[in-house]
Structure formats: structure tokens, C-alpha cells
Amino acid sequence: MCRLALKTSSTPFSPYEVLEAMEAMQEGYDGSGLGLLLRGVQFADFNYEKDNQVILSGIAHTEEALSRLNGYMETRGFVQKYDHEFKVKAELIEAKDRHKYIVRVYKKPADMDEAELEEYLMQTRLYLRRDGEEHGGDLTVFSFWSDVVMIKEVGWPLEIGDALSLSDNRIMARVVMAQGRQNTNYGINLYACHPFFIQGISTMTNGENTAFIPIKEWLEGKNIPGYTGYQSDSEVFTHILHYVTKKLKLPLQAYKHVITPLKNEELDVHPQGEFLKGLRTACRRLIIDGPNAVIGTLPDETSMLVMDAKKLRPATVGGKPGTWAIASEMCGVQALVPDRDPVLDFQPMREHTIIIPPDRKELLIWTQFDPFTLPQAA
Amino acid sequence: MDSVRSVYTTPSSLTYSDLPWIIQHREDRCTLCGQCTAVCPVNSIYLTYRRQRVPKLDVLRKKRGNEYRHFVGIRQHTAMDKKCIGCGMCSSVCPNEAIGPVPNPNEHRTVFQQNQKGEAAKRGGRRNKTGATILDRISFGRISMLTDPALDAGRHEFSTNTILGRVLPPEEYLRRKATGEWIPPTREIFPFVIGSMSFGALSPNMWLGLLQGVAYCNEVLGIPVVMATGEGGCPPWVLKSPFLKYIILQIASGYFGWDEIIRAIPEMQCDPAAIEIKYGQGAKPGDGGLLMWFKVSKLIARLRGVPEGVDLPSPPVHQTLYSIEESVMKMIQTLSMAFGFRVPVYPKISGSTSAKSVLNNLVRNPYAGALLIDGIDGGTGAAYNVSLEATGHPIASNLRECYLDLVAQGRQNEIPLFAAGGVGKNGNVTQNGLALIMLGASGVHIGKYIMQSCAGCLGNEKGRCNVCNVGICPKGITSQNPKLFRRLDPDDVAQRVAETFMVIRTEMKKIMAPLGRSQSLPIGMSDALGIDDADAAERLKIKYIC
Numbered sequence: 001m002c003r004l005a006l007k008t009s010s011t012p013f014s015p016y017e018v019l020e021a022m023e024a025m026q027e028g029y030d031g032s033g034l035g036l037l038l039r040g041v042q043f044a045d046f047n048y049e050k051d052n053q054v055i056l057s058g059i060a061h062t063e064e065a066l067s068r069l070n071g072y073m074e075t076r077g078f079v080q081k082y083d084h085e086f087k088v089k090a091e092l093i094e095a096k097d098r099h100k101y102i103v104r105v106y107k108k109p110a111d112m113d114e115a116e117l118e119e120y121l122m123q124t125r126l127y128l129r130r131d132g133e134e135h136g137g138d139l140t141v142f143s144f145w146s147d148v149v150m151i152k153e154v155g156w157p158l159e160i161g162d163a164l165s166l167s168d169n170r171i172m173a174r175v176v177m178a179q180g181r182q183n184t185n186y187g188i189n190l191y192a193c194h195p196f197f198i199q200g201i202s203t204m205t206n207g208e209n210t211a212f213i214p215i216k217e218w219l220e221g222k223n224i225p226g227y228t229g230y231q232s233d234s235e236v237f238t239h240i241l242h243y244v245t246k247k248l249k250l251p252l253q254a255y256k257h258v259i260t261p262l263k264n265e266e267l268d269v270h271p272q273g274e275f276l277k278g279l280r281t282a283c284r285r286l287i288i289d290g291p292n293a294v295i296g297t298l299p300d301e302t303s304m305l306v307m308d309a310k311k312l313r314p315a316t317v318g319g320k321p322g323t324w325a326i327a328s329e330m331c332g333v334q335a336l337v338p339d340r341d342p343v344l345d346f347q348p349m350r351e352h353t354i355i356i357p358p359d360r361k362e363l364l365i366w367t368q369f370d371p372f373t374l375p376q377a378a
Numbered sequence: 379m380d381s382v383r384s385v386y387t388t389p390s391s392l393t394y395s396d397l398p399w400i401i402q403h404r405e406d407r408c409t410l411c412g413q414c415t416a417v418c419p420v421n422s423i424y425l426t427y428r429r430q431r432v433p434k435l436d437v438l439r440k441k442r443g444n445e446y447r448h449f450v451g452i453r454q455h456t457a458m459d460k461k462c463i464g465c466g467m468c469s470s471v472c473p474n475e476a477i478g479p480v481p482n483p484n485e486h487r488t489v490f491q492q493n494q495k496g497e498a499a500k501r502g503g504r505r506n507k508t509g510a511t512i513l514d515r516i517s518f519g520r521i522s523m524l525t526d527p528a529l530d531a532g533r534h535e536f537s538t539n540t541i542l543g544r545v546l547p548p549e550e551y552l553r554r555k556a557t558g559e560w561i562p563p564t565r566e567i568f569p570f571v572i573g574s575m576s577f578g579a580l581s582p583n584m585w586l587g588l589l590q591g592v593a594y595c596n597e598v599l600g601i602p603v604v605m606a607t608g609e610g611g612c613p614p615w616v617l618k619s620p621f622l623k624y625i626i627l628q629i630a631s632g633y634f635g636w637d638e639i640i641r642a643i644p645e646m647q648c649d650p651a652a653i654e655i656k657y658g659q660g661a662k663p664g665d666g667g668l669l670m671w672f673k674v675s676k677l678i679a680r681l682r683g684v685p686e687g688v689d690l691p692s693p694p695v696h697q698t699l700y701s702i703e704e705s706v707m708k709m710i711q712t713l714s715m716a717f718g719f720r721v722p723v724y725p726k727i728s729g730s731t732s733a734k735s736v737l738n739n740l741v742r743n744p745y746a747g748a749l750l751i752d753g754i755d756g757g758t759g760a761a762y763n764v765s766l767e768a769t770g771h772p773i774a775s776n777l778r779e780c781y782l783d784l785v786a787q788g789r790q791n792e793i794p795l796f797a798a799g800g801v802g803k804n805g806n807v808t809q810n811g812l813a814l815i816m817l818g819a820s821g822v823h824i825g826k827y828i829m830q831s832c833a834g835c836l837g838n839e840k841g842r843c844n845v846c847n848v849g850i851c852p853k854g855i856t857s858q859n860p861k862l863f864r865r866l867d868p869d870d871v872a873q874r875v876a877e878t879f880m881v882i883r884t885e886m887k888k889i890m891a892p893l894g895r896s897q898s899l900p901i902g903m904s905d906a907l908g909i910d911d912a913d914a915a916e917r918l919k920i921k922y923i924c
Contacts, residue, residue, distance in 0.1 A: 208522065208894070210520075210522060210893060210894035210895050210903075211895065211897075211898065211900070211903065212905070213902065213903055213904060213905040214900070214901060214902040214903055217785045217790065217902060218785075218788065218790065218791060220788070221785055221786070221787060221788020221789070221790065222788050223788065243548075247549070248548055248549060248552060250552075260897065263535075263537070264566070275555060278551055278555065278561060279548070279551065279552075281541055281545055281551075281564055282545055282546055282547065282548040282551040282791075283548050284541065284545070284791055284898060285790070285791045285901075287897050287898040288897070289894060289895050289896065289897045289898065290894075290897070291894075308897075309897050310529070310534065310896065310897070
């Protein structure tokens with residue numbers, strides 16, 4: 001089963017730290033892949049401006065793909081400001097068709113409001129992804145967003161870190177999500193590596209998603225751009241979070257009520273029971289059946305953790321003001337923030353949503369039994 | 379000796395070996411108590427005198443001769459109207475196991491004589507096709523073992539209920555909630571619904587037993603079972619009782635019983651579970667209900683507002699029906715309004731290649747609460763044999779096609795599809811039901827299985843019994859004759875209802891647990907299904923397994 005680690009800190013740190021922590025949980029993954037997501041990015045060679053610039057992450061497998069990419073970005077009006085060159089040790093990478101790991105900074109197009117820009121960025125990413133697929137998979141694109149870098153590769157996490165020289169501190173971040181993949185149902189595919197990303201929202205999950213097909217069919221039926229892919233059954237968790245927060249415009253707390261709604265007898269005594277029963281019915285196809293821990297991050301650097309209702313995959317959160325870690329295994333938290341008070345570590349129950357706000361002062365343990373602010377509906 | 383020519387024979391003359399069931403009688407065990415002849419619902423057997431030759435040899439006079447012994451034996455009528463129906467009541471009442479029907483393995487001639495007096499054969503039951511159905515052949519193959527351990531059916535909590543009623547898309551739900559607009563009513567129910575069997579088709583004791591059982595399931599066992607009336611209304615005391623909430627009232631083309639229902643509305647303590655508008659029935663597509671005169675007793679006549687002892691054939695279509703679109707819209711809206719828009723209203727249609735067009739019409743009707751599709755293997759209290767055998771569409775592919783159509787539109791959560799017709803035909807009720815649910819049904823309706831399991835209905839698909847239409851049900855399930863229906867104790871039926879649903883619930887868990895599903899009913903979880911028939915797999919878009 002996949003191993004997950006998230007570290008969030010007020011001061012940027014090297015993603016290699018998280019890969020080292022993954023070693024503590026090594027028995028849980030099989031070297032079939034590593035996924036990394038970085039937020040609050042800082043480059044040693046470039047002064048990144050979050051408000052004015054966006055970052056494209058992916059892999060060009062051939063020279064030709066790279067030039068198609070360059071051409072397309074130009075026609076879309078994106079001006080390149082920085083191209084991060086990894087010091088690649090190709091001999092450490094299993095795959096031999098990695099022409100260039102792309103982490104490129106572009107200037108945000110002018111005169112677009114936020115919604116337009118979000119749509120424009122996603123459409124660009126989806127175009128590039130489709131373009132790669134149409135050309136025999138010679139171009140893989142993971143994210144195109146402000147302040148987000150994603151790296152995915154087949155192999156053992158630490159080896160990939162070494163192969164890309166991630167320990168050289170040329171790229172640092174305040175939030176790092178990492179997944180060591182245990183291949184289950186599907187063939188090894190870069191797009192199947194967590195974390196998954198859509199419009200600033202990202203999640204990663206362990207365990208299998210037994211309700212995958214009905215959830216996927218429902219999401220696809222919504223015809224919402226970006227609800228595609230599904231090389232992994234866990235990608236739906238990201239899209240559900242996107243749907244709940246961006247499309248339904250519900251607060252983060254509602255995510256838990258959608259994927260693991262409370263039982264009738266619990267909603268009967270809940271202050272928002274009537275509304276939540278209706279929400280449960282309307283979103284019935286999005287009920288997950290676990291066993292999963294879902295770890296996510298939002299554009300404002302909020303981190304979160306929720307469990308499935310059976311809580312068969314207890315994840316742990318721990319840390320200290322300024323630095324927090326969430327990991328699928330307790331030893332992962334220990335490796336990520338060794339100087340915390342482990343007594344205060346917390347394993348959420350089925351009703352909990354753990355939220356680490358951007359200020360990182362303390363974590364919030366929100367329970368489904370509590371009401372949440374919902375001015376427009378409650 | 380008579381010449382052959384003088385033997386009296388007609389085109390319809392039959393002998394006992396021409397009949398589908400042959401009575402075997404053992405004289406050595408028979409005490410001549412007469413119970414078998416008294417209980418036979420079709421008077422097929424009778425006591426009669428027989429003569430037996432006893433050879434006599436007079437040794438002293440060196441002469442051979444005969445003596446004749448007379449004895450009382452059982453004979454079997456060979457006339458079509460008295461042919462044995464194989465119900466086996468004779469053997470069940472015989473104290474000495476001296477008598478019983480055995481199926482005639484030979485081709486039997488009665489099939490050519492089912493048209494006496496120009497009357498086409500009518501019967502109850504369902505399509506007489508034996509063997510495993512497509513549903514029986516589906517297995518659940520996506521077993522959770524590695525990263526996702528199977529669940530413990532006995533210890534985990536399972537959510538096995540389903541939703542009946544129109545479900546809004548989440549965006550629309552939030553919008554209406556914010557503006558205080560009407561939210562369509564929904565019911566959370568157990569996905570195995572007792573299918574529409576009318577008060578008229580069923581005996582009063584059967585009906586009472588079912589209702590008692592359903593109430594027990596809801597109020598004691600916590601299984602929210604609902605039952606549907608067929609056409610023909612509902613006794614006024616039930617309409618005004620708190621049990622109405624467990625009942626889906628059906629309105630069909632004869633509108634029988636709706637005077638009583640409309641009159642009772644002001645006095646209702648609660649709303650019914652739903653309203654079902656019957657446009658078609660799997661057992662007899664294109665045909666209306668048929669309550670034959672034998673069953674129109676004083677009570678039934680009163681409930682239906684008709685004279686006693688007349689045939690009550692409902693028209694094939696609703697009088698409002700110019701087009702299905704118009705009818706569906708008018709009727710759904712009218713009935714929604716009658717119950718203050720607090721009760722889900724949905725149509726029931728027979729399985730048909732045109733089911734998808736009905737469905738797509740409903741998708742655009744904001745008041746439609748569900749769609750029930752009844753396949754060719756559905757049962758009925760009375761229908762023409764040819765309708766039962768040859769018209770209709772099997773449920774599996776029909777349901778699947780409709781579900782995938784909804785999936786393509788992203789509306790699969792909005793209009794729940796319910797499936798019926800042959801669920802539990804060979805006893806595998808939970809397996810059949812969950813196979814349909816994973817093909818996309820939100821729930822299934824079971825009628826015949828309930829009669830067999832909860833009341834001991836003797837009918838099968840080898841032509842056994844199947845006399846529900848003429849009111850002579852030997853078990854008292856589908857008779858309005860008090861002498862017959864008093865054989866059925868409502869308390870016993872109620873107990874069997876409770877037992878049946880307890881077992882279905884347990885078996886649901888035993889199927890869902892290995893699939894790693896417990897939090898919601900696995901509607902449309904088609905990746906779990908496999909079938910050992912490549913063509914069926916392709917048609918149903920599930921895995922071919924061998």
C-alpha cells in the first residue's frame with residue numbers, strides 16, 4: 001500500500017527531507033513510483049514571484065515534444081521567465097526516455113480576472129496532456145499553476161531524489177507532499193502517481209477506492225473540464241475536493257460530509273441535520289468506501305487530512321508551531337519532525353477533519369458533529 | 379371385446395399419460411380418508427370403484443376361472459378443466475404418503491388443447507422457462523484482499539439502504555435550499571421492495587400478513603422495507619393507519635380503488651411511501667390488469683367500487699394517454715399535487731426496447747421520482763399465457779442500457795432506476811438483486827419470491843399450480859374464498875416476511891463485505907461483476923470470466 005508524507009513549515013525546506021522520511025516507511029511501497037508536490041516554492045537561482053508567475057511541471061520525453069511545448073506556450077501568450085535545470089543523474093533513473101524534466105516559470109498573462117486565468121491555465125495543461133497522449137505519450141504534464149511544482153517518476157523515492165539532485169537546495173518549498181507508490185490495480189503510469197492536482201487543489205491517498213467506478217462515472221458525467229484521467233482510483237478524491245470547494249463553493253468542512261456522511265441517527269441530532277441529509281442524498285455517488293487516508297493541500301498552503309468512515313488506514317499528524325507533518329505511518333511523522341512532542345500526535349477518527357491553516361500555529365481538529373458556517377444554505 | 383372403432387374419442391380426448399402431471403396413488407397405503415379429493419383445488423382426483431381380476435384355479439375340477447374383486451381407488455380426471463396442476467396438496471394432506479403428482483417427462487398433449495371453447499389460456503405465475511437466468515450466472519469477482527482488506531460482514535456497520543425519489547444535482551440542491559424552494563421528496567428504503575400485488579389478487583390474510591411483516595421489519599428490525607399495492611386500492615383502515623408510510627400506492631389504467639384513496643386523503647395520518655403509476659407490467663406488456671370474476675368478492679367489489687362477480691380487465695393504456703410524455707407529465711403532476719408534493723411519484727413500465735425513451739422523458743420531468751422497469755420474468759396474478767411466455771424484455775440488459783444512458787448524461791443519481799422481473803426466480807434473491815444493483819439499479823422489486831418464501835406459494839416454472847387467476851389458490855394466497863384463505867395465518871406470513879428480510883440483509887453484507895463496500899449501496903459498481911458468457915458480458919459491459 002502506498003506511503004504518504006506531508007511536511008509543512010513556515011520556513012522553506014528541501015523536498016529531500018521528505019524523501020528521507022519516506023525511508024522510514026519503506027516496507028510499504030514497491031518502487032513503482034514517486035510523486036512530489038511542492039508549494040510555497042523558492043528557487044536558489046531565481047526570485048519567484050507568486051503573484052505574477054505560474055509554474056509548469058512535467059516531463060518532455062523527446063526533443064520534438066519539448067519544441068511542440070515551446071511553440072504552444074508561445075501561441076498561448078506565456079512568456080518564460082525561468083527554466084529550472086535539474087542536475088540529472090540519468091543512470092539512477094529506470095526509464096530511459098526522459099529528455100527533460102520540466103519546471104518552468106511563466107509570466108501570468110495580463111488582463112484576465114482570476115476565474116478566467118484559472119480556466120486558461122487548466123485548459124493549457126489539459127491541451128498539453130492531450131497533445132502528449134496523441135503523440136505516443138512523449139509529453140507528460142502534471143501541473144500548471146501558481147506556486148506549485150510537481151515531480152513524478154518511476155522508481156524508489158530516495159533514488160529519484162538523488163537522480164534529480166533534490167538535496168542541493170536549489171529548489172525548496174514550505175509545503176511538500178510525497179507519495180511512495182505501491183502499484184495495485186493499474187499499470188505503472190506516471191499519471192497514476194499521487195498527488196493529483198486540479199486548479200490548485202491537490203490530494204494523495206493510500207489504500208484502494210472500492211467505490212471507484214460509480215464515483216468516476218458520476219464525475220465524468222458532470223462534463224467538468226479536468227475531470228479526466230483516472231489512471232488511479234485515487235484521483236477522484238482530488239476531483240471531489242475540487243467539486244465541493246470550487247464548484248459547490250462549500251467550505252472545506254463539507255468535504256468530509258460528502259465523502260463520509262454521518263448516519264441517520266447522528267444527523268437526526270445534528271444542528272444542520274436536515275441540510276446535511278439532503279446534501280448526502282444529492283452527493284450520494286461521491287460517498288467513498290475506503291479504506292483511505294486522504295491528505296490534501298490548498299492554494300493558500302492549508303493542509304488537511306481526513307479518513308474514510310471505517311478508518312482502516314489510520315494516518316497520523318504531529319508537529320510543533322511552525323512545522324507540522326502528516327504521514328500514513330506514525331514513523332513517518334517521527335522522521336519528518338523528530339523534535340516535536342510525540343504525546344501530542346493525533347490520529348483522527350472517522351468524523352475528524354484535520355486542518356493545518358497557513359499560519360501553521362496549531363492544527364484544527366474539526367468534527368463532523370459540529371456545525372459549520374454555511375450562510376447561504378443553512 | 380369391443381372393436382376399436384366403437385371406442386368413444388374426441389379431438390380433445392386425453393388420457394392420464396397425456397397430462398403434465400400424473401397422479402401416483404398407492405392403494406396399499408391408502409386409508410380412503412378422502413382428504414386428498416377434498417383438498418384438490420381443481421377436483422382432479424376422485425374416489426371410484428375399480429374392479430380387479432383375481433385368477434382362480436380349481437385344482438380338483440381341473441378348471442381355470444376368474445374371480446373379480448372390487449375396491450375403492452383414486453382416479454385422475456383427464457378433462458382439460460380438471461387436469462392435475464401438480465400443486466401437490468393431495469400429498470401434503472395425505473396421512474400415509476399414498477398419493478402425489480409426478481411430472482410427466484413425456485411431451486404432453488395438453489399444450490394443444492389449451493384453447494377449449496375458443497378461450498385463450500390464461501393463468502397466473504410467470505414465464506415458464508426453467509434453468510439459470512442471466513442474473514443467476516453473474517458472480518461478484520472483485521474481492522478485496524491486499525491493500526484493501528475485505529470487511530467483516532458480522533461486525534462492520536453496513537449502510538444497505540437506497541433512495542426512492544427524485545434527487546437534485548448538488549448545485550441545484552444548494553440553490554433551492556438557499557432560496558427556500560421545493561426540494562423533491564425522497565425516501566430512504568431497503569432496496570428489496572415487495573412488488574405490486576393488489577388487494578384483490580392477494581387474499582386478505584396474505585395482505586394482512588405482509589403488512590404486519592413489513593411493519594415489524596421497520597419498527598423492530600430496523601429494515602425499512604416498503605411494499606407496493608397493485609392496482610385496486612387499499613383497505614380504508616390501512617389508508618388511515620400509521621402503516622401507510624410503508625406502502626407504495628399504485629394507480630393503474632383501471633383506476634380501481636382510487637375513489638377510496640382520494641376520499642381517505644384528509645384522514646391520512648401519514649403520507650404513503652410513494653405513488654406508482656403502472657404503465658406496463660413485465661409479465662404482460664401492453665396489457666392492463668386482469669382480475670377475473672372468480673376473485674371479485676363482496677369486499678373487493680366494495681374496495682374497487684364495482685359489482686360483485688364480474689371480470690375486471692383494466693384497459694391497456696391510461697385514458698389520459700395520448701402520448702407517454704403527456705400522460706406521464708399529467709399523471710405525475712396530478713398525483714404529486716394530490717399529496718402536496720410530499721410523496722415521490724414514479725412510473726412503472728414493462729421491460730422494452732423503448733424503455734430508454736421513456737427514461738429520457740422522465741429525466742426532463744422535474745417531478746418524476748424514479749423509474750421501475752419490470753422484465754419478462756415478472757409474475758402476475760392473471761394474464762394470457764401467450765403474453766406471459768412471449769412478450770417482454772429480460773430485465774438485465776434493459777436496466778443496464780438505461781443506466782448507462784443516465785451515466786452518459788451524468789444523471790444516474792437523479793432518477794433512481796428500480797428493476798423487477800425474475801429477481802429470486804431460482805431462489806437466489808439477494809444475489810440476483812445485488813447483481814441488478816451493481817448493474818445500475820437503485821433497488822429491486824420482488825413479488826413472486828415473496829409469495830414463495832413468505833407464504834409457501836407452490837407455483838414454479840414447470841407449470842406447477844399457476845391458478846392464481848381463478849381464485850382457487852390451494853395455499854390461500856391468491857384467493858378471495860374464505861374457505862381457502864383461512865388456511866393462511868397472517869401471523870405466520872408476517873413471521874416469514876421478517877425472516878426473509880433478515881436473511882436478505884445478512885446476505886447483502888456477505889456480498890458487500892468481500893468487495894470492500896459498506897458505506898453505501900454499490901449501485902453501478904459494475905467492475906465487481908463477471909459472467910461466464912462472453913456475449914452477455916459484452917452486452918452488459920461487465921467482465922467475461924471463465
